[in-house]
Amino acid sequence: MAHAQQFYIDGVWVDPVEPRTLDVINPATEEVCATISIGGAADVDRAVKAAARAFDTWSQSSKKERLDALERILAVYLRRIDEMAVAISTEMGAPLPMAKSDQAGIGAAHLSEMIRVLRAYEFDRVEGDMLITHEPVGVAGLITPWNWPMNQITCKVAPALAAGCTVVLKPSEVAPLSALLFSEIVDEAGLPPGVYNMVNGDGPGVGAALSTHPDVGIVSFTGSTRAGIAVAEAAAKTVKRVHQELGGKSPNIVLPDADLKDAVRKGVQRCFGNSGQSCNAPTRLLVPVEKMDEAMAAAKEAADAIVVGAPDAPDTMLGPVVSDVQFGKIQALIQAGVDEGAALVAGGVGRPEGLTKGYYVRPTVFGRVTPDMTISREEIFGPVLSIIGYDSVEEAVRIANDTPYGLAAYIQAGENLTEARRISRLLRAGNVNINGAPWRASAPFGGYKQSGNGREYSEYGLHDFLEIKAVLGYAEA
Incomplete structure (x- = not known):
């Protein structure tokens, strides 16, 4: 993978601020299958600043512009779905047929569903003299796990972009190959610089920096309940919105x-x-x-x-x-x-x-x-x-x-x-x-109690990336 030791920031592939690498282990062979770079707070700051700059224009983009962007991502994704299946199978051990039909396939399903939802979604509603409008939260920090990598990446990235948020993705360092490929797909789809950014790293180095960064408006985290608590505690200092999909014992x-x-x-x-x-x-x-x-x-x-x-x-x-x-x-x-x-x-x-x-x-x-x-x-x-x-x-x-x-x-x-x-x-x-x-893909997903808060998938996932604003006196009564 050409960009394994780089991050995707502000529309280009860049080297980390401080070189530090991690071997990715193929669980079927116990052998090294790739070596990635591990980022830190400086890389996160660089990515968040790019996302914050891009937010000024992306948050004001039209629904058609966002739809066009999602449709381009889906088209490239489908063309490269076989590559995605191999990447997922290599990094986390899924049997190849399942890696394509379920693991990679679910990513296409979430992209398709968000396109469907966005086409019909009304961001504005006028009631008498009042406008009720739904606006993007801001820069979204997305922290995703290794077990269903494309499920969690696409069910976060797609609604965030549809809402008008810009994103910084931190995929799992255990299974990062699919996220690197997804970043190549987004790059090929030609989004404006800074709308989508990706920094590889671990929880203490990158996850914590995303959770505490003052310019991040929402953190969407999927992982263990223990790690979710740490994210929520870190995010509380800047009173940012936190969405969590955590553990289960169903x-x-x-x-x-x-x-x-x-x-x-x-x-x-x-x-x-x-x-x-x-x-x-x-x-x-x-x-x-x-x-x-x-x-x-x-x-x-x-x-x-x-x-x-x-x-x-x-x-x-x-x-x-x-x-x-x-x-x-x-x-x-x-x-x-x-x-x-x-x-x-x-x-x-x-x-x-x-x-x-x-x-x-x-x-x-x-x-x-x-x-x-x-x-x-x-x-x-x-x-x-x-x-x-x-x-x-x-x-x-x-x-x-x-x-x-x-x-x-x-x-x-x-x-x-x-x-x-x-x-x-x-x-x-x-x-x-x-x-x-x-x-x-249209069913809301999320938990009660220590399984988290908020809901992902379809319009329910879109809601989590939106703020509600009331404008009184907007129209003649």
């Missing part, structure tokens, strides 16, 4: 009238998707206690059928997790499940048989898990499922809500959709999925 309630085997099979697959590295993964499977043995057998069958292997192997269903740090954390939590007395149904500690290199984790299922166990409470972020029994639907709802998180929840029902709808209103989560409904 329940998946299998109701008594559901087809248990089918519900468990789908629950296992959804939990293990992306190697379990999704903040909304349904990691707690709640089943009627009298059906625990049947559920464990179905889960074992589903887990044992999952093929773990190299991202470029044709039969691979699950690739590696992203890093040695993540691998070590997952192994420790699997061991905690064993030590605390959960029934190990499938998988366990160590790599899958035949894989001696790479951060591969055995698809793991625990049964007879109690709500107080570590694996039931901590976000594991790996292919690990906990099956918990319940005596009544009311108890299932209590267990589901007994978590500091509230990002997503799932319900598996039979023919009684009325009961599933009733339960959906009792679950303290920002997104509830009934019977495996397909993902939509």
Whole structure:
């Protein structure tokens, strides 16, 4: 990648103020696949100042100008989507077909959705003599994670640009290749200088500088709850707006009238998707206690059928997790499940048989898990499922809500959709999925409690980058 050791600032690729590099590790091989530059406060200041200058004109641009810019970005993105898939697969281990259809594909979906929303969106409304107008917040600092890189980059960049904000992106230093490619795409699309900027770096060096910079009007952060708290604390000193999409420990309630085997099979697959590295993964499977043995057998069958292997192997269903740090954390939590007395149904500690290199984790299922166990409470972020029994639907709802998180929840029902709808209103989560409904770019995404604040995707994401202004006496009464 030609610009791996540069940042994109003010419409050009530039060298860091102080040279400092970091090797990017391919999680499938444990070998260096790229070397990037790591920025600091001086690089952030340079990027923010460029964005602030550009804001003066971009904030006053017409809706058509912003639409044209997003459409150009989408056109280049689609032309280079195969490159994007390879970059994502290389940096974070997603199997190539999934890297293209889901990981890279979701970026195109968010760009397309924001174009649709912007076409119809009305920024101004006159009520009597009063104008209610929606204006861009200002310079947007965007801090994105490694697990769904294009999902989080596009669902932040697209609404920020559509709102009239200018942006400074800090992608994850663990998986930065897709962000470098995205910056090349934006450059090719020909936005005005300073409207989009990208600085690679870590949280203490770049993330903190973005969060505290007085000229940044909003910070949109996706990552762990711990890091989100640090961002909010840093941003509080300048009273800037903070949007957070944080951790999750999502329940998946299998109701008594559901087809248990089918519900468990789908629950296992959804939990293990992306190697379990999704903040909304349904990691707690709640089943009627009298059906625990049947559920464990179905889960074992589903887990044992999952093929773990190299991202470029044709039969691979699950690739590696992203890093040695993540691998070590997952192994420790699997061991905690064993030590605390959960029934190990499938998988366990160590790599899958035949894989001696790479951060591969055995698809793991625990049964007879109690709500107080570590694996039931901590976000594991790996292919690990906990099956918990319940005596009544009311108890299932209590267990589901007994978590500091509230990002997503799932319900598996039979023919009684009325009961599933009733339960959906009792679950303290920002997104509830009934019977495996397909993902939509138009559905708002975000959490309750320590899963964050604000909503992303579609018009809901656009709202977070807008200020509301009332102008009285604007028109004749």
